[in-house]
Amino acid sequence: MFTSLGEARTRLLRVPTTSPIRHQGLVPRNQNHPRHSHSHYSTKGASSTPSNKPRRIALASALCAPAVWWFTTNTDTSNTPPTSHKNGNTTTNTNTANDAPCLHHPPSADHWFAETGLSEEDEVTRLISRDAYSFPVRNVPGVSRYDGVQVGSNDPCEDRFVHGKFAAPWGDATQGPWMAWGVFDGHLGGQMAEVLRERLLGFVRYRLGLLSSTGGDVSEEAVHRAIMDGFVSLDDSIVKGAMELPESEMPLAEKVKRLAPAYAGSCALLSLYDPASRMLHVACTGDSRAVLARKGADGKWEAIPLSVDQTGKNEDEIARLQAEHPGEDDVVKGGRVLGLAVSRAFGDCQWKWPLEFQEDVQKRFYGPALLTPRYPVRTPPYLTAEPVVTSTRVGGGEPAFLIMATDGLWDMMSSQQAVDLVGKWLEGDDKSSRPGMKSPGRFDFGRFWNGVDWRFVEERTAVQDENAAVHLVRNSLGGNHHEMIAGRLAFSFPASRRVRDDVTVQVVFFHEGPHK
Numbered sequence: 001m002f003t004s005l006g007e008a009r010t011r012l013l014r015v016p017t018t019s020p021i022r023h024q025g026l027v028p029r030n031q032n033h034p035r036h037s038h039s040h041y042s043t044k045g046a047s048s049t050p051s052n053k054p055r056r057i058a059l060a061s062a063l064c065a066p067a068v069w070w071f072t073t074n075t076d077t078s079n080t081p082p083t084s085h086k087n088g089n090t091t092t093n094t095n096t097a098n099d100a101p102c103l104h105h106p107p108s109a110d111h112w113f114a115e116t117g118l119s120e121e122d123e124v125t126r127l128i129s130r131d132a133y134s135f136p137v138r139n140v141p142g143v144s145r146y147d148g149v150q151v152g153s154n155d156p157c158e159d160r161f162v163h164g165k166f167a168a169p170w171g172d173a174t175q176g177p178w179m180a181w182g183v184f185d186g187h188l189g190g191q192m193a194e195v196l197r198e199r200l201l202g203f204v205r206y207r208l209g210l211l212s213s214t215g216g217d218v219s220e221e222a223v224h225r226a227i228m229d230g231f232v233s234l235d236d237s238i239v240k241g242a243m244e245l246p247e248s249e250m251p252l253a254e255k256v257k258r259l260a261p262a263y264a265g266s267c268a269l270l271s272l273y274d275p276a277s278r279m280l281h282v283a284c285t286g287d288s289r290a291v292l293a294r295k296g297a298d299g300k301w302e303a304i305p306l307s308v309d310q311t312g313k314n315e316d317e318i319a320r321l322q323a324e325h326p327g328e329d330d331v332v333k334g335g336r337v338l339g340l341a342v343s344r345a346f347g348d349c350q351w352k353w354p355l356e357f358q359e360d361v362q363k364r365f366y367g368p369a370l371l372t373p374r375y376p377v378r379t380p381p382y383l384t385a386e387p388v389v390t391s392t393r394v395g396g397g398e399p400a401f402l403i404m405a406t407d408g409l410w411d412m413m414s415s416q417q418a419v420d421l422v423g424k425w426l427e428g429d430d431k432s433s434r435p436g437m438k439s440p441g442r443f444d445f446g447r448f449w450n451g452v453d454w455r456f457v458e459e460r461t462a463v464q465d466e467n468a469a470v471h472l473v474r475n476s477l478g479g480n481h482h483e484m485i486a487g488r489l490a491f492s493f494p495a496s497r498r499v500r501d502d503v504t505v506q507v508v509f510f511h512e513g514p515h516k
Contacts, residue, residue, distance in 0.1 A: 120482055120486050121482055121486075123486070123489075124474075124482065124485055124486050124489060125465075127151070127489045128149070128151055128470055128473050128474055128477070128489070129149065129465070129467065129470045131149060131150045131151065132147070132148065132149040132467045132469065132470050133147070133148050133149070133163075134146070134147045134148075134466075134467050135163075137179070139176065139177075140165065140176065140177060140178075140179055140273070140275050141176075141275045141395070142273070142275055142278055142394065142395030142396070142510055142511075143179060143273060143275070143395075143508065143509070143510055144509045144510070144511055145508075145509045146163065146181065146506060146507060146508040146509065147467045147468045147469040147470070147506070147507045148161065148163060148181075148469050148504075148505065148506040148507070149467060149469040149470045149473055149504070149505055150502075150503070150504045150505075151408075151473055151500075151502070151503050152502050153408070153493060153496040153497055153500050153501050153502050153503075154190075154493055154496075154497070154502055155492065155493035156190060157190065157502050158185070158186035158187060158189065158190040158193060158266075158502055159183065159184065159185055159186060159190075159193060159406055159408075159502040159503070159504040160183075160184040160186065160190065160193040160194055160196065160197040160266075160504075161181075161182060161183050161184065161197065161504050161506065162180065162181070162182040162184075162197050162200075162201060163180065163181045163182070163506065164179070164180065165177040165178070165179055165180075166178055166179075166180055166201065166205060167205075168274075168276075169205050169208035169209040169211070169212065170208070170209065170211060170212035170218065171212070171276070175276065176275055176276070178272055178273060178274055178275070179272070179273040179275075180201055180270065180271065180272050180273075181270075181271045181402075181404055181506050181508060182196070182197075182200065182201065182268065182269060182270040182271070182404075183269050183288050183404050183405065183406050183504045183505075183506060184196040184197055184200075184266050184267065184268050184269075184288075185266060185267040185269075185286060185287070185288050185406040185407060185408075185502070185504070186264060186265065186266040187264070187265050187266065187267075187345075188263065188264045188265050188347075188348070188368070189260070189263065189264035190264065191260045191261045191263070191264040191347075192238070192261045192262075192264040192265055192266040192346050192347035193264075193266040194261075195234075195238065195261045195346075196234075196266055196268050196346060199234055200230070200231070200234055200268060200270060201270070203230040203231070203233055203234040204226070204227050204230030204231070204270065204272070204283075205230075206230065207226040207227070207229045207230040207233070208223065208226045208227070208230075210226065211223070211226055220279075220391050223281060223389075223391065224281075224389040224391070227270075227272075227281060227283045227387065227389050228283070228386050228387060228389060231268065231283065231285060231346075231385050231386060231387050232384075232385055232386050234346070234385070235346045235347070235385035238261050238262055238346070238347065239262050239347065239349055239352050239353070241258075242258060242259050242262040242349065243353065243357060245258055245259060246360065246361065246364060246365070255365065256365060259361070259365055259367065261347055262347055262349040263347070263349060263367060263368050264347050264348075265340075265345045265346060265347040265348035266286070266345060266346045266347060267284075267285055267286020267287055267288050267342060267344075267345055267346075267406070267407075268283070268284070268285045268286060268288070268346060268385075268387070269282070269283070269284050269285075269286070269288035269289070269290055269307065269404055269406075270282070270283045270387075271283075271290060271306075271402065271404060271508075273394075273508075275395075277393075278393050278394060278395040278396060279391050279392070279393055279394075280292070280306070280391070280392050280393075280394050280402070280510075281389060281390070281391050282306040282307055282389065282390050282391075282392070283387035283388070283389045284307035284308070284310065284387050284388055284389075285310070285344045285345060285346065285385050285386070285387040285388075286310055286342045286344055286345050287309040287310060287311050287341065287342050287407045287410075288307075288404070288405065288406045288407060289305075289307050289309060289404070289405060289407070289410050289415065290305075290306040290307045290402060290403070290404045291303050291304065291305055291306065291402070291403045291415040291418060291419060292304040292305075292306050292392060292394065292400060292401075292402050293400060293401050293402075293403070293419040293422065293423070294398065294399075294400050295398070295399050295400075300423075301419045301420060301422070301423040302419070303415040303416040303418070303419040304392075305415060306390050306392060306402075307388065307390065308388060309407075309410075310342060310343045310344040310388070311335065311341055311342055311343055312332045312333075312334075312335040312336045312337045312340075312341065312342075312343055313335040314343065317343040317344075318332050318343075320343075321337065321343065321382065325378075325379050325382065328376070328378060328379065330376060331382060337351070337382055337383065338351060338371055338375040338376075338377070338382055339371065339374070339375050340383070342383075343383065344383060344384050344385065344386065344387070345383050345385065346385045348383050349361075349367075349368070350368055350369075350370070350371050350377075351371070351380060351381060351382045351383040352380055352381035352382070352383060353380060353381075354380060355370070355372065355377050355380070358370055394510045395510050395511070397511070398511070399509075399510075399511045400509075400510045400511065401422060401468075401507060401508060401509045401510065402506075402507070402508040402510070403415075403418050403419065403422065403472070403505070403506075403507055404505070404506045404507075404508075405418075405472070405503065405504065405505040405506070406501075406502065406503060406504045406505075407501065408476075408500065408501035408502050408503030408504070409472060409473070409476050409503050409505055411455075411501060412455050412456050412476035412477070413455060413456040413472075413475070413476055417456055417458075418472060421461065421471065421472055421475055422468050422471070422472065422507060424461065424463055425463055425465075425468050425471045426468075428463060442483065443481070443483035443484055443487065444487070445487070445499065456475055456476055456479065460475070460478060460479035460480050460481045460484075461475060461479050461480065462474055462475060462479040462480040468507040469505040469506060469507050472505050472507070473503055473505060476503065477489070477500060487499075488500050
C-alpha cells in the first residue's frame with residue numbers, strides 16, 4: 001500500500017504533491033456551459049385612444065414583456081449539467097442552453113501570444129516542480145524522507161514511477177512494512193511503462209513471498225533470483241501472452257489494447273528496502289541508474305554505483321549478446337542493439353517475436369514496422385527483461401542517500417556530479433546562486449557548437465529548491481543560467497526532444513535523524 005506520510009521536517013520542507021501521470025492518464029478539465037446573451041425585442045405602439053389610462057397600461061405591459069420573457073426563458077445554466085433522456089435503446093444528452101457559446105476572452109488585436117504574468121525564473125520553477133512530491137517516513141527504521149519529480153518532454157510523457165510502503169513479503173504479523181521506489185523509462189510509447197507502474201511490484205512481491213515457505217533464513221542469492229523471476233514473468237505474460245491473442249475469441253478492441261504494451265518498450269529500475277536487515281535491493285533492466293552516496297572521513301560524499309547501464313556500449317552486454325547469437329556480428333553496431341540503445345528492456349516485440357509472427361500482426365492489427373531489411377533479424381529474442389540485482393546494507397546511523405533516475409538525468413551529468421549536487425543541497429552552501437542572481441547573458445542554442453557545454457558544469461550550480469529531486473533537474477537543464485534552462489523548457493513536443501528528454505528522479509535519505 002502507498003500512503004502519504006505527513007509533513008516534512010524543518011529545512012526539508014514538503015513540496016505539494018500532484019497526482020502522476022502522466023504516469024498515469026490525462027484527466028480532462030471541467031468546462032462550464034456558456035452563459036447566454038440576452039435577446040431584446042421592440043414593440044410598435046397601438047392606435048391611440050382617447051383615454052390616457054389604457055394607454056399607460058398598454059405601454060407598461062409592452063415595456064415589461066421582454067423582461068418577463070427573459071427571466072422565464074434565459075436562466076443561467078452555466079453550472080447545470082445536461083440532462084439525459086432515454087429513447088428506446090439510445091440515451092440523448094439535452095443541454096438546456098439555448099444560445100451559442102460566448103467567447104469571454106477573444107484574442108487581442110495587437111499580438112497573438114499571451115503573457116503568463118510570471119517572471120522567467122518563476123515560470124522555470126513552476127514547470128520543473130509542478131509534478132514534484134516529498135514525503136517524510138515515520139515508521140520505517142532507517143529511512144527519513146524521499147523526494148521525487150518528473151518533467152516530461154514527450155507528450156504524453158513516457159516515463160512512469162512508483163513509491164511507498166508495502167507489506168513485508170515474509171515474516172509474522174509484527175513485521176513492519178518494506179519500502180519501494182521505482183522509475184520506468186518508456187520508449188515507443190508509454191504503454192509498457194504504465195503496466196510496470198501498475199504491476200511490477202506485485203509480481204516481484206509474489207515471488208519474494210514464495211521464499212517464506214522454504215523456512216529458515218532467506219539468502220541474498222534467493223532474493224536476487226526471486227526478483228529476477230518477477231521481472232521476467234511479467235514480461236513473458238505480456239510479450240509471449242500476446243502471441244496467443246490473434247487466434248483467440250476476444251473482441252478486436254480488446255486484442256488491440258492488449259497488444260499495445262508489447263509494441264512499446266520500457267526500462268525498469270526498482271529498489272526495495274527491508275528495514276529488518278537494512279538491506280537495499282536494486283534491480284535494473286535498461287539504462288536507468290541507481291547511485292548510493294556515503295560520506296567519507298574527509299567529509300566528502302562518495303558515489304557508489306548500485307546499477308550498471310545496460311546498453312550497446314556496455315562491453316559485458318556486447319559479450320553476452322555475441323554468445324547468445326553466435327555468428328551475428330552485426331547485432332551490436334554503433335553502440336546499439338539492432339538500432340535500439342538499450343540491451344535489456346520490457347516489451348519491444350520487434351526484438352523478441354519471430355519475424356513471421358510480426359508480419360502477421362502488422363497486417364492484421366497494424367503492428368509496428370519490421371526491423372528488416374534495415375536490421376537483420378535472424379534468431380530473436382535479442383532483448384531480455386531479466387534485471388541485474390545488487391544488495392547493499394544501508395542505515396545504521398550513518399548518513400546516506402540514494403539517487404534513482406531515468407537517463408534523462410544521466411545524459412546531462414555523471415553519478416558523482418549528481419551526488420555532489422545533493423551534498424550541496426543538504427548543506428545549502430552555494431550562496432552565489434540564489435534566486436535573483438544575474439543570468440550569464442543572452443544565449444541561443446548555437447552556443448553549444450561554440451564551446452558552451454550542453455551538459456551540467458559546476459560553474460552553473462544553483463541551490464534554491466526545497467526538493468532535492470527538483471534541485472537535480474534544475475541543474476541538469478542549466479542551473480543558474482536562466483536563459484539556457486528557460487529556453488529548453490520553452491519547447492513543446494516534438495521539438496522539445498532536441499534539447500531534453502523525459503526525466504524522472506527520486507532521492508531517498510537513509511539515516512536515523514535529520515540531516516544538517
